[in-house]
Amino acid sequence: MSGLSIRATIARTGFELRVDIASDARITVLHGPSGAGKTLTLHAVAGLIPCPDARIVLEGRDLSSLPPQRRNLSMAFQEPRLFPHLSVRRNILYACRETGGLAELADALDITNLLDRRPADLSGGQAQRVSLARALLRDSDLTLLDEPFTGLDASRKDAAITLLSQLRRRILMVSHDPGDAARLNAQVVHVANGIAQ
Numbered sequence: 366m367s368g369l370s371i372r373a374t375i376a377r378t379g380f381e382l383r384v385d386i387a388s389d390a391r392i393t394v395l396h397g398p399s400g401a402g403k404t405l406t407l408h409a410v411a412g413l414i415p416c417p418d419a420r421i422v423l424e425g426r427d428l429s430s431l432p433p434q435r436r437n438l439s440m441a442f443q444e445p446r447l448f449p450h451l452s453v454r455r456n457i458l459y460a461c462r463e464t465g466g467l468a469e470l471a472d473a474l475d476i477t478n479l480l481d482r483r484p485a486d487l488s489g490g491q492a493q494r495v496s497l498a499r500a501l502l503r504d505s506d507l508t509l510l511d512e513p514f515t516g517l518d519a520s521r522k523d524a525a526i527t528l529l530s531q532l533r534r535r536i537l538m539v540s541h542d543p544g545d546a547a548r549l550n551a552q553v554v555h556v557a558n559g560i561a562q
């Protein structure tokens with residue numbers, strides 16, 4: 366598997382972060398204190414914030430100048446951001462070309478019995494698992510996960526870590542728990558003092 370490289374200066378009012386990441390690992394974990402710039406890094410990769418000097422290369426494909434919808438990424442945001450008017454099932458299948466794999470994924474994340482509910486009828490941790498399922502079902506080149514284990518109890522978190530370990534897809538994720546990266550056999554990127562590398 367060839368790698369992911371991200372070089373960018375992310376500038377917001379009163380905040381600047383220099384990102385210089387090169388990772389050949391299937392899973393890369395951004396780790397650092399609150400407010401360090403982990404979420405901004407994911408959003409820059411997704412193309413959701415302007416980053417004029419960014420150079421983002423994924424397995425030889427330069428994403429930098431592409432609009433978000435052409436980067437072929439999937440993302441689970443820090444808050445689940447589910448569509449309130451769609452069932453859980455339709456939220457997960459949103460933007461998926463095929464429905465294959467939904468049953469297995471729902472089983473692994475223990476959300477099978479929630480598929481016909483609306484997001485308003487989910488707990489925080491349930492919504493988080495639905496958001497994770499949505500990001501993982503879509504056949505994207507890179508999956509961005511912003512603190513995907515927030516609100517999960519220990520056994521659900523174990524199941525999610527096992528699932529992520531078994532998938533073959535490339536993942537760039539944020540986690541506060543240093544133990545997660547070790548369990549995921551991930552490359553760790555430290556984000557602090559205005560630098561992510």
Ligand SMILES: Nc1ncnc2c1ncn2[C@@H]1O[C@H](COP(=O)(O)OP(=O)(O)OP(=O)(O)O)[C@@H](O)[C@H]1O
Nearest residue numbers: 377378379380397398399400401402403404405406
């Ligand atoms: N639109 C914005 N304008 C100005 N500053 C911003 C903006 N968005 C984020 N920031 C600042 O950028 C910094 C990094 O924010 P970011 O959300 O990336 O942190 P984080 O590392 O993900 O933190 P946490 O672990 O708390 O989620 C913070 O200091 C935040 O206040």
